[in-house]
Amino acid sequence: MMRLKKYSLFVGLIILLAVLAIPGAAASDSTQPGYITVGLMPVAQFDAHYAAYSVVPTLVSFTDTSLGSTPMTYQWDFGDGSTSTNQNPTHSYIQRGTYTVTLTVKNAYGTDTAIKKDCISIGMAPKADFVANPTSGNVPMNIAFTDKSTGIATTWNWNFGDGTGSTEQNPAHTYWTAGVYTVTLTVSNDYGSSYSTKNQYITIVGNLVSKFSANPATGKAPLTVTFTDLSLGTPTTWNWDFADNMTSTVQNPSHTFKTAGLYKVNLTVTRGTDTDSSIQTLNVGGVPQVDFVGNPRSVSTGDMVQFTDTSLNSPASWAWNFGDTATSTNQNPSHSYQVKGIYTVTLSAQNTNGIGTETKKGYINVGIPPTADFIPVIAPYVIGKVPMSVNFIDKSTGLPSSWNWNFGDGSTSADQNPSHVYQTKGIYTVTLTVKNTFGSDTMVKKGLISVGNGGGADFSASATTVGVGWIVSFTDLSTFAPTQWSWDFGDGTTGLGPKPDHVYHTIGVYDVSLTASSPYFTDSVTKKQYITVLNIPRADFVADKTRGGAPMNVTFTDKSSNGPTSWKWDFGDGATSTDQNPSHTYTTLGSYTVTLTASNVNGQDSTTKVNYIITTLAPVAAFSADRRVGNAPFLVQFTDMSSNNPTSWKWNFGDSATSTEQNPRHIYQAEGSYNVSLTVTNQYGSDTSYKSGISAPTIAAAPTTVSVTAAPTTAATVVATTIPMTTQAPLPAAVSVVASVIAMLAIVSAKRK
Incomplete structure (x- = not known):
């Protein structure tokens, strides 16, 4: 009887500690940000929604969007002296003003507070503010601008500093030339407007391009060569590899090649984190000069x-x-x-x-017909004059065998690269038709050449028949060096700068006007019914995988918009398909460029993804974990699932720990969310797989159970009750130790009896 009382005491202590230490609430069913999740502290965040900003009172609905393990408690401060403990409260503001709202959330792991300064504005003009990301880079650089204005703005007017602007709330803009740009945002509503200017906010530098000359480039050994750096983009360091085990860091070195051979000289230039390389082959001695x-x-x-x-x-x-x-x-x-x-x-x-x-x-x-293309080259000193000489350069592909030029003034030519003199003022459309034995193609460039016109305004568009939502790039062709440009796109919107981009959102035919000005001259030109907007498809697609070992089956998914009715795929290996969502097997090693042409009755559009599919002998990293959510300390077995026979492995478990085993086991000691990466390597190259919690499994709300056997009336076996368990929080360290000691004492005592 005494033994049974001892065991009952042990069991009671264990049950009491478990009930006190283990939260009874279900685990969070939200997707966590890390691949391996070990308890999450809260991250407070929220949204506010209200329809009327100009009336008093105004009812505002607040929506909690906080992250972290549940359950949570909520404490709201609405900034006008009122509070709430609801998760998603509504509140009525009864006076005009701008209010700061605070939300504090709390769970088993900690507390966090979100403060949104001046986020509620009732009957007030907005206060302009914005950010850009990134704020520097190389041309061409696409910058995402985000409106951070407080209050309720109903209109936005951006000036990007390069002569272009936007009326979108959160526009994206491409800078095409190097420079330092000041950006201004003006916001307004019924109560007024304000603006924010960030001086010299965007810095765009030219692309770094390695380039050099060698003099002489061939000769008998020993051969001394003088190298001259011709690189673009203002490099700061130069690294020369002369391919004979000799190098140099001088910008313009001289080097002597002592023996005959073909030497692939490599120049690598660097500017900050940017780098670029170029190679030229020098023939020293009697090596074959191949042709x-x-x-x-x-x-x-x-x-x-x-x-x-x-x-x-x-x-x-x-x-x-x-x-x-x-x-x-x-x-x-x-x-x-x-x-x-x-x-x-x-x-x-x-x-x-x-x-x-x-x-x-x-x-x-x-058996391939040609594709026509060309560019005009005009000497600066003849631009805007009469007569004006223009050199035309054929850029056609497909090996054309004949050329037929129409210069738009009644003159023609059959030369491949003709020169033509325009004798009369005017704006001229140039046409080139190229042929070979397999077919022909024609390129028409409307309003390409502007002659005289007293310094006339002129422009062109990247396309004149486009689909809804397509980007049309306009280019100023004015001949008098204007410094200001004002565009009217014909759909109620305007633009600035010499090369604005514009999107037409409605089907129709639009006139386009340009007013160009210099300090001494202003001229305008309107092109009637210049842009035709139809419901033409906008081609786009994705593949379920883009890298792997051959043979590799790839499923392509059409993402085209504007209602295409037919599809033409070119998989880059000679194979094609007309299915909307085809599957294709790549059987040989290589890099493949994929093109999709989507069509309907109004026209067609093509998109090409260069080197989109790569089949390789290099490994393709992949891995899995046997479990991904649990209490600390948390043991995870990782399994390498990489293809193409890697020979080495490097794991990063996200908590500063690493491993070079193929299939490691790792113990996470602290709560948190961890991203995991695996880099695999073989003799052909390496690849990295990085997993965050985008696909993290949810934690089941139903608790698991731990059974402790109750003591029968006739024996000293430990038994008895079922304790709810969740994976939401680890036991406190002290409680875990005490519980473990008691349990071990109970087991030892039972064995002795």
Whole structure:
């Protein structure tokens, strides 16, 4: 009987400690921000909603959006002397004014307070404020502007400092030229307006581009070469690698190559965290100077192309790559292509002094019609004058064999890159039609050339027939060097600057006007019915995965807007599809550019994602955890699920701990939310998988149970009750220790009996 009383005492102590230490409430059912969750302190946050800001009284609804483990308690201070303990209260403000609202939330892990200064404005003019992210970068740089004004604003007017503006509340803007820009936001409502100006707020620097010259670039060994840095973007450091185990950090070094060979000289330039590299190959000594010709360069499938080696320095062996996986070691091989396409051809030639290589991109056209394109080049000193000479540069692709130019003034040309003199003032549309044996294409550039006009205003658009929601880029073509521009886009909106972007939101035909001014001259031009807006699709898509080992099956999902009715996919490996959401298997290693063209009766739009799909021998990181939510200390078994045979692993568990095991176990000692990453590596490269809590599982509201066996009347076995448990909070350390000691004493005592 005494033994039974002892055991009952032990059991009672254990039950009492468990009831006191373990919260009875269900665990949070909200998604937590970390991949591994070990109890969360609260993060106070809230929203306020009210329809009328200009009447008194005004009823405001407050919505709690706080994060953290539940249950929570709430304490509101509405800024006018009133308070509430409801989670989502409503409050009536009975006087005009601007009020600061405070919410304090509390749970088992701690307390947090959110204060929104001047967030309620009743019958008051707004106070302008804003932030931008980022505030610096390289051109072109897209900046997201966020309105932070207090009070109720009904209109917003942004001036981005580069001659452009916006009336959106939270616009995004692209800076296309380097400079330091001052930004102003003006906000208003029925009671008044205010503005906020941030001087020299946005800093845009030019792109960093590595570039250099070598003089001489070839010659007999030993050869001394003077290198001249021609890089753009104002680099601050230079690192030269001369490919003969010698380097330099001088901006414009001289270097002597002592032995014959082909040297791939690399210049890496740096500015802050930006870096760029460029390579030139120098021929020192008798290494083959590789070159070749192919005839004909435009053929049908199955036709033969004769390749002829024209390399210098007497190569003794040759290695050809015809771009369609076929190769040859003949000096002058013949080859026929079996699939339509544009092919890049490479020849490597070798002699006793070394190997030289020549690659000609897009060299052979097999059954593909050309695509027309061109640019005008005008000397600055003839702009705006009569007569005016213009050089036209053909930029067409697809190896056209003939060119037909119409300069818009009655003159034509069949040259590839013609020069033309305009004799009369006017604005001229230029047309280029290119042909080859497989078809033709025409490019029309409306109002491209402005001649004379007394310094006339002129402009062009990136497209004149567009879909709803498309971005139209306008470009000033005025010939008198204006310094101010005022645009009327014909839909009730206006713009500033020499190159504004504009979006038309409604179907229609719009006139566009530009008024351009300089200190000495102002001129206006209106182009009637210039922009036609139709319900043309806006092509977009995503893939369920973009990297992996071959063969790799990829499912593509159409995300196009404006109601497309047909789809044309080019998967980048020669395969196509007309399904809306196709699946495609990539069977060989490589990087693939994917294009989707979405169409309906009004037109079509294409989007191309360059090197979007990559199949590789490098590993693709992936992992899982056996459990993701629990009490501290919390043991997690991580399992590597990476593909393509990684040979090394580096884990970061998010709590400063790491591991190089393939499948590590880790104990989280403290409460918190942890993001986990795994980097895997093999001889071909490395990859990293980073997991946050976007897909974190919810914690079930139903409690789990721990059974403690009750003592039977005839034996000294410990038994008895069921205690509710949740994973919301760990036991306090002291309670855990005491409970463990009591339990162990009970077990030891039972064994002795």
